[in-house]
Amino acid sequence: MNTRNLLILLSLFISTVLFAQRPDAKKITISGKVIEKGSNQPLEYATVVFENIKTKQLSGGITDENGGFKFDITAGTYIARSEFISFKNVAIAQREYTNDTNLGVISMEADAAMLDDVVVIAERSTVEIKLDKRVYNVGKDMIVKGGTISDVLDNVPSVTVDAEGNVALRGNENVKILIDGKPSGLAGINIADALKLLPAESVEKVEVITNPSARYDAEGGGGIINIVLRKGKANGVNGSLMVNAGDPETYGASVNLNKKSDDYNLFSNFGYNDRTNPGNTIIDAEYFNNDGTTSSFVNERRKNNRNSKGYNANFGIDLSLSNSLTWTNALTFRESDGKNLDEVFAYNFNEIKNPTFVKNRVNDQKSDDFSIEYSSNFTKKFKKDDHKLTVDVAISQNRDNQFATIYDQILGNSASLNTQGTTNQSKQQRNLFQADYVLPLGEKGRFETGYRGNFSNNLTDFQVSPTSDYSSKLEYVEGVNALYAQYGSKIDKFSYFLGVRFEDSKIEVNSITKNEYNTKKYNNFFPSATLNYEFSETSSTSLSYSKRINRPRGFFLNPVSSLSSDINIFQGNPDLDPSLTNAFDLGYLKRWNKLTFNTSAYINITDDSFQFIRKESGRFVGAVDAIPADPNIPGDTGTPAEQGIPVILSTPINLSKELRAGFEFNLNYTPYKWWRLNGNFNLYRNETQGNYAYENYLGDIITQNFDNVALSWFARVSSKVTLPYKIDWQTNGSYSAPQTTAQGKILGSASMNLAFSKDILKDKGTIALNVSDVFNSRKRIMDTTIENVFSSHSEMQWRSRQIMMSFTYRFNKKKTDRERPQRRDDGGGEGDFMG
Structure with a gap:
């Protein structure tokens, strides 16, 4: 959850505490559903915010896995909006709320300008560029389907894998490879061989850190490649x-x-x-x-x-x-x-x-x-x-x-x-x-x-x-x-x-x-x-x-x-x-x-x-011992060693x-x-x-x-x-x-x-x-x-x-x-x- 949503939730919590101190205020229930425009898929964790015109206090809630929301507010006049990271905000016109209200279905449209930062398996960019690192999301890359982690790395910006499986970052093979942020025994003794065996489907993303901070292992003069393994998170x-x-x-x-x-x-x-x-x-x-x-x-x-x-x-x-x-x-x-x-x-x-x-x-x-x-x-x-x-x-x-x-x-x-x-x-x-x-x-x-x-x-x-x-x-x-x-x-x-x-x-x-x-x-x-x-x-x-x-x-x-x-x-x-x-x-x-x-x-x-x-080396292959001269053959000098x-x-x-x-x-x-x-x-x-x-x-x-x-x-x-x-x-x-x-x-x-x-x-x-x-x-x-x-x-x-x-x-x-x-x-x- 991003910082903006945390602040909104904090404001909602404070507002709830304040409202709880006013037993005389009439409480009503607001409900509805938020979906993605076009696909009609529900948007989980979208935020619905109500702002009281007079008191400026905030109320609202977060959608569930089905895109639904339901929360209580104090009766009054509000302006409202629906927010979700990488989507355009949807404004709800100012109106007075005196009874329980179902807002129906709210459709939100993706914001193309923010797509690079979205954690979306289907539509997010294959490569996310950040100032301190680059993140390669495996989920959307068809090239590596059925392949290995070596195939994944060979599609990551700044990373190359040569014909022998050796990994290089910016042409430098002195690179440290981590799995889930730490050295892993799964890589075995020869990391190049191990990466050619592990399946691409087990990888969620690859982080490329060209100049790591003191927090990271100092190993790897060329930088660090962190392989993050897939881990389900949906409810x-x-x-x-x-x-x-x-x-x-x-x-x-x-x-x-x-x-x-x-x-x-x-x-x-x-x-x-x-x-x-x-x-x-x-x-x-x-x-x-x-x-x-x-x-x-x-x-x-x-x-x-x-x-x-x-x-x-x-x-x-x-x-x-x-x-x-x-x-x-x-x-x-x-x-x-x-x-x-x-x-x-x-x-x-x-x-x-x-x-x-x-x-x-x-x-x-x-x-x-x-x-x-x-x-x-x-x-x-x-x-x-x-x-x-x-x-x-x-x-x-x-x-x-x-x-x-x-x-x-x-x-x-x-x-x-x-x-x-x-x-x-x-x-x-x-x-x-x-x-x-x-x-x-x-x-x-x-x-x-x-x-x-x-x-x-x-x-x-x-x-x-x-x-x-x-x-x-x-x-x-x-x-x-x-x-x-x-x-x-x-x-x-x-x-x-x-x-x-x-x-x-x-x-x-x-x-x-x-x-x-x-x-x-x-x-x-x-x-x-x-x-x-x-x-x-x-x-x-x-x-x-x-x-x-x-x-x-x-x-x-x-x-x-x-x-x-x-x-x-x-x-x-x-x-x-x-x-x-x-x-x-x-x-x-x-x-x-x-x-x-x-x-x-x-x-x-x-x-x-x-x-x-x-x-x-001093060792030779195909050597032939010398043959000495035969005294019974006039003029024979023998054969030198090969x-x-x-x-x-x-x-x-x-x-x-x-x-x-x-x-x-x-x-x-x-x-x-x-x-x-x-x-x-x-x-x-x-x-x-x-x-x-x-x-x-x-x-x-x-x-x-x-x-x-x-x-x-x-x-x-x-x-x-x-x-x-x-x-x-x-x-x-x-x-x-x-x-x-x-x-x-x-x-x-x-x-x-x-x-x-x-x-x-x-x-x-x-x-x-x-x-x-x-x-x-x-x-x-x-x-x-x-x-x-x-x-x-x-x-x-x-x-x-x-x-x-x-x-x-x-x-x-x-x-x-x-x-x-x-x-x-x-x-x-x-x-x-x-x-």
Whole structure:
């Protein structure tokens, strides 16, 4: 409920008390019903206000779930009006009321100028632009029907998801992902993999916070992405059912159920999916001798046929223990089984590109993953508005097991068959404790303070049989205790928010295989500041600063996670240090009748930034032992040893400095009622500085210079059109421009998604068809060169074009049903207190 309605209710309460002191006054009853003009749907929580002409006292009430209202007033002469957020006020002419009166049906018309702020599942904007963050509402986006959270994020302004599932904000992959405002064990150890399994239907909205305040976790140099899971809020029993099927072969179903009363709110959602994601990779590499001449060529062709089956379930209850105390409990499960037949053909050529042999490597992978999380929240509200205390506890466990059998042989040579087995078993335990206190001071001020304790233990055991140098058992233990305090206020059109966060960190990275134990202890202060100025009700600007940290986790540290290819291997770095970022942001927001424009210029300065490099390993594939000279053959000098093809390792390192600066803007434009446009453009410059030295197989020290300046840009446009017969048509197009790296170049990539939907069964059902990656062009294309070692061109497509059909049925609620604003704080920021 917005502030205006709270003031009206307060006035109504005072008026009621005053009237109660006048027993001689005649009381009469006013009743009626409020509906939405056009759809004739009832408007719940609309306000009907009566103002006495003589005394100026207010009376009135709020409509129920059927749009009805009924309240008592003192007989007299009144002017009246009906109000509802995002709708035009309806005035009721002045008249004298002497007896009980039924006003009949009051029709209210939506106000197009305010649509961006409406919490309406059916007609609200897909993207809400606010000064401190952007909110992406999933409920109205057809593109992601039947998809995953990765698909959701790939449609969010300023956010990109590459072909491997890595999430970036403004082109920066050092981003912190939260679920319901906090780190979640549901994400498991590898957040990119988890987001590709969780269904899109479980998400209500995504909040993008590019420069968070001290209230938030300091993790994430590029900002924070908060995923808010769906939670029913409408009174009574209601819910929805969604089923989908697609090609490549995909099936899924999800159910959302909710029962709400004045004392409790039961909410739940269940989902099942069976997804097939075929992908492919090509790598064309040229290898060099020490003098720079060509030694050989290898063309790799890889095909993946990933299949995952899984379910997720969420149960929760909000208990209203009193008018001021709410207790929420939730239990969430996620389990999945996966298969991936990964087949690689390596076509080998000599130095003049004549074929020599073809090697086939088949990696038959199986996996199982299970997560469980219990969370509890207490919210205590005090007498003063916005004065509250919240306490959160979350305990989670995650298990991720992967097993693979690898067959490797040279075609036509059965004796060359080699078989390997790999197991990758990971366990994670995470405990989170958090308390936040908000105290309003004066008329516009607000003080916040709190504590967060985040404790996790990850154990990863990667084994190769027969025995291999790649086997590794790694334990990662993290404990972070944090305290924060911040204060904000508003003076006329100027507002500010100043804060500081202190984090004490203890990190253990233990290589059990190598018997190496490393403990890192450090503490940091993270200041933040936000300054806002309102030129008018529709125009404002902001300047913000924050200090952030990136702690390496998961596959960044894990020495080896896969041996799908024996010549191109990713290897983590257990010795990575955290990186620190100073972030500056200057933003401007302007709203017109049909257009909302938001732009910002930003600078991120990062020390010890993470940089992925590729280097030559001392291991070789296809080596041939030397053949000594035969003394019985005159002139025979023997055959020298063939060193074979060097194994190229990809690994992250700490560089000395990264400078990132950019400019972006977002547009929400509604030229007509039947057409909406969203646009996002981001131009950025990324400069890295630093050198990296390593010892090659010959014992030589190789120094690589990573000084590099890259200029790139990204654009996305989304169009939603209502066609005849009320068919909705949505189109999303995006383009990532080329970008140079210290070891090569990432080429440009374009993609497009289409979706159509039609409401049926008197708007209780919706049928939708969407096509993801229409032109099958969504690929990560790279050129990489290491001087006197190799040069390669690679194209990686994690998932090919997909066509999906879905059907949604809503029971006991209409598509246009309004939802009451939540009492719970879903990770909202400091921008919510000023207005």
